[in-house]
Amino acid sequence: xxxxxxxxxxxxxxxxxxxxxxxxxxxxxxxxxxxxxxxxxxxxxxxxxxxxxxxxxxxxxxxxxxxxxxxxxxxxxxxxxxxxxxxxxxxxxxxxxxxxxxxxxxxxxxxxxxxxxxxxxxxxxxxxxxxxxxxxxxxxxxxxxxxxxxxxxxxxxxxxxxxxxxxxxxxxxxxxxxxxxxxxxxxxxxxxxxx
Numbered sequence: 296x297x298x299x300x301x302x303x304x305x306x307x308x309x310x311x312x313x314x315x316x317x318x319x320x321x322x323x324x325x326x327x328x329x330x331x332x333x334x335x336x337x338x339x340x341x342x343x344x345x346x347x348x349x350x351x352x353x354x355x356x357x358x359x360x361x362x363x364x365x366x367x368x369x370x371x372x373x374x375x376x377x378x379x380x381x382x383x384x385x386x387x388x389x390x391x392x393x394x395x396x397x398x399x400x401x402x403x404x405x406x407x408x409x410x411x412x413x414x415x416x417x418x419x420x421x422x423x424x425x426x427x428x429x430x431x432x433x434x435x436x437x438x439x440x441x442x443x444x445x446x447x448x449x450x451x452x453x454x455x456x457x458x459x460x461x462x463x464x465x466x467x468x469x470x471x472x473x474x475x476x477x478x479x480x481x482x483x484x485x486x487x488x489x490x
Contacts, residue, residue, distance in 0.1 A: 317354050319344045321368040324361055329404050333362055366422055369401045370429050377433035387440035388447055392483050394437055395460060398430070399479045402464040431457065447486040456486075 323343035327335035337358070341351045355361035376397050377390075384390035434453035441447040459482055466473040 313354075316344070316346055316350055320346065320351055320354055320361075321365055324365045325369060325404050328362075328365065333358070337361075363422065365404075367425065369404060370426055373397050373401050374429040374433050377437055381437065381440055386446060387437065387444045388483075388487065391437040391441050391447070391486075392480060394433070395479050395483050396476055398434075398457070398460060399464055399476050402461055403467045403475060427454075441486075445488065448488060451486065456482075 320340065324335075324340045327340045327343060331339070337351055338348060340361075341348050344351070351361075355364060373394075377394050380390035380393050381387060384393055431453050434457055438447065438451070438453055438456065442449040460479045463478040463482065464475040467475040
C-alpha cells in the first residue's frame with residue numbers, strides 16, 4: 296500500500312477527511328445493503344455518502360472488501376456500545392435492553408449480507424468467528440451486570456440470548472411490518488426477575 300492509500304503521507308486534515316469519508320461510506324453502504332441488498336450499485340452507495348466513485352474504490356477496491364468492512368464496522372460499533380451503555384443507562388437491565396436494540400439493528404442489516412457471507416468467497420469465512428469473539432463477551436458483561444444487580448435471571452447464557460434474538464429477527468428480512476425490536480424487547484423483559 297502506498298502512502299496516498301492510507302493517508303500516511305498526507306497532512307492531518309487529509310487523514311481526517313479520509314477517515315470521515317470511509318466512515319460515511321460504511322454507513323451509506325450498510326443503508327444501501329438493507330434497502331437493496333449487497334448488489335446495490337456502488338454508484339448509489341457513493342452518492343448516498345456524498346463522495347465520488349474514485350473515493351469509494353480507493354477505500355474498498357472490490358465489493359467483497361466493502362461487504363467485509365461494513366460487517367466489521369457494525370460488529371465493532373455494537374461491541375463498543377455495550378460498555379458505554381453500562382456507564383450511561385439508568386440500570387444494567389436498561390443497558391442490556393438498549394444494547395439488544397442495537398444488536399437487532401445489526402442483525403437486520405446482516406440478513407442482507409447473509410447470502411454473501413455464506414458464500415465460498417475468500418475473506419468471508421472468518422467473519423462469523425469474529426462476530427462471536429467480539430459480541431458474546433459484551434452480551435455476557437451486560438447479562439452479568441444485570442444479574443448482579445438482581446434485575447435478571449442468571450440461567451441464560453449470552454450466546455443463547457443472542458441466538459434467540461437472532462431467530463426473532465428472521466421475519467424482518469421479508470416483512471417490512473415485522474417489528475423485530477419489539478419482539479426482542481419482549482424477550483429481554485422476560486429475563487426480569489418476577490417482582
